[in-house]
Amino acid sequence: MSVRLKLTLSYAGFLMVAGALLLAAVWVFLLRYVPERATLIDQDDDLTQGVFPVRSGLLEVFAPRAAGVLAFLLVFGLVGGWILAGRMLAPLHRITDATRMAANGSLSHRVRLPGRKDEFRELSDAFDTMLARHEAHIAEQRRFAANASHELRTPLAISKALLDVARTDPGRDAGELVDRLHAVNSRAIDLTEALLLLSRADQRAFTREPVDLSLLAEEATETLLPLAEKRGVTVETRGDIASVSGSHALLLQLTMNLVHNAIVHNLPEQGTVWVNTGVRPGAVVLTVENTGEELTPQLVSTLTEPFQRGTERVHTDHAGVGLGLAIVRTITRAHDGTLTLTPRPTGGIRIAVELPGTSPRTDGYG
Structure with a gap:
């Protein structure tokens, strides 16, 4: 019936x-x-x-x-x-x-129910919103899969070419070949680990615990200080205790990615990076700013997409795999936070991560 x-x-x-x-x-x-x-x-x-x-x-x-x-x-x-x-x-x-x-x-079809705002209209609008988000997510996953395949194929193709050269030219310097293969293999491993980290953060497969972002900022700064000194970049860290509930490993990776990007994508010499932590009502904020090239708002809005870079591809030991800010965005979302990227008028970029805060006393700090 x-x-x-x-x-x-x-x-x-x-x-x-x-x-x-x-x-x-x-x-x-x-x-x-x-x-x-x-x-x-x-x-x-x-x-x-x-x-x-x-x-x-x-x-x-x-x-x-x-x-x-x-x-x-x-x-x-x-x-x-x-x-x-x-x-x-x-x-x-x-x-x-x-x-x-x-x-x-x-997924492109929408209900678009006409008429007054009633229960059926609310259901229709909610369903249309769900379809739009699902369509955008599927499109993003397809772009990500295509980009990941391209990025993974590049080191494999380089490795194959080097091996072909070694096979056709036995007299070639083996040490140079091993060094180049090691560098290419290391990049492929870094890319694979970044993809796994991105998937883990996106699925929220982690245990929450009390974390102080100010301590993570100091740890990231100390770890990346040799890289900053090598590139002539000054890193300044300050701020208050910023207690959140989340994954210590993922939030440390988030902080490391932000500081690393700020150091690498900076002025050729005499660059500066500012790392600050602050507290707002019900939230804490981690801010990383750096000097560098002038960026347009249109370009900045694309930097959190996987394999997007603010400048041309840099062939150095610290160029990264193009997933740094994509991982930051995913970890921020997994912790119910917001990520804001703003170009600085004098060059460089300001990145702010706002997360729900917790009481330091209940989290065991102070």
Whole structure:
């Protein structure tokens, strides 16, 4: 039995019950004010001509008409209920059609239910929003898979070319070949580990614990200080205790990526990196700024995409694999935070990670 038929029978049944109650009330009213018998008196002679039953005659007249009314209400309830049920369920049919199309792979279709803002309209809008997000996520995953395949194919192709050269030229310096193969293999390993980290953060497969971002900032600065000194970059770290609940390893990776990018993508010499932690009502903020080339807002908005770089590809030992800020964005989302990238007017970029804060006393700090 379809929902439309169930609603139709419900409407008709309710109408029949209401009609029967109304007729019963009318009959009770008639029984109360109509006598059982009536005496007919001749007014001219003032003589009684007889006693006649009233209620029995009234029942003979009322019963068939009441049955006719109930029959009309039944037909009217069935026809009207079928029409009303169809109109009420029409939005659900549109949503069902959109669901079937989405199940068949067509995520671009939208319900776009017209009319006033009611429960069906809210359901339709929520479904359209879900489809839009799912479509964007699928498109992002496809772009990511294509880019990852390209990035992984590059070191493998280089390794194959080096091995082919070594096989055709046995007299070539083996030490140079081993060094180049080691560098290419290391880059492939770094890329694979970055992809695994990105997948782990995206699935939120981690245990939450109290973490102080100010300590992570100091640890990242100390770890990357040799790289900064080698490139002539000054790193300044300051801020307050910033307590959050999350994965220590992932948040340390987030901080390391931000500081590493700020050092590598900086001025050729005499560059500066500022690492700050702060506390806001209900949130903590980790901010990393650096000097460098002037960047446009359009370019900055694409830097969190996988394998996107702010400048041309740099062939150095610390060039990275193009997933640094993509990993930062994923870890930030996994911790229910927000990531903001803003170009600095004088060059460089300002990156702010805002995460839900916790009380230092309850987290064990201070």
